[in-house]
Amino acid sequence: MRAQYYSADSENGDRIDDPSEDALFMLISNLNNSDNTFVTVQPDEDDPVWFASVAVLDGGGYEIVRRDTTRNEHEVTTATGINDIARDLTIWMAARDFPGLPNRQVTAF
Numbered sequence: 001m002r003a004q005y006y007s008a009d010s011e012n013g014d015r016i017d018d019p020s021e022d023a024l025f026m027l028i029s030n031l032n033n034s035d036n037t038f039v040t041v042q043p044d045e046d047d048p049v050w051f052a053s054v055a056v057l058d059g060g061g062y063e064i065v066r067r068d069t070t071r072n073e074h075e076v077t078t079a080t081g082i083n084d085i086a087r088d089l090t091i092w093m094a095a096r097d098f099p100g101l102p103n104r105q106v107t108a109f
Contacts, residue, residue: 003017003018003043003044004017004018004044005018005043005044005093006018006019006041006042006043006044006093006096007019007041007042007044008023008024008027008039008040008041009039009040009041010027010030010031010036010038010039011035011036011037011038011039012030012035012036014027014030017044019041020090021086021087021090022086024039024041024085024086024089024090025082025083025086027039028054028062028082028085028086029082031054031055031056031062032056033056033058037055037056038053038054038055038056039053039054039055040052040053041053041089041093043096049068049069049070050066050067050068050069050070050071050073050096051065051066051067052064052065052066052067052089052092052093053065054085054089057078060080061078061079061080062078062079062080062082062085063076063077063078064076064077064078064079064085064088064089066089066092068096070097
């Protein structure tokens with residue numbers, strides 16, 4: 001079954017469909033300098049228009065790449081806090097467009 005919105009894949013083969021902030025935290029926490037150096041997140045489609053990645057830096061910390069061709073965005077940053085990285089990625093991904101899929105907005109009751 002394909003992800004409804006996006007999937008996160010790590011170098012070691014771990015995959016989570018439509019990951020929550022906690023799931024992203026877990027995937028990033030499992031990164032290391034030898035055989036699991038990065039996680040990518042992108043729409044579960046043939047030619048995705050956006051992606052994000054988190055990679056371990058040799059000197060410690062992480063490099064975060066966010067790219068969205070529909071918005072002409074390409075940002076590369078570094079960070080050390082996994083909580084902050086997972087939260088920021090979750091917020092960034094929530095702002096992406098998913099044509100043809102149900103609206104993801106939450107309404108007040």
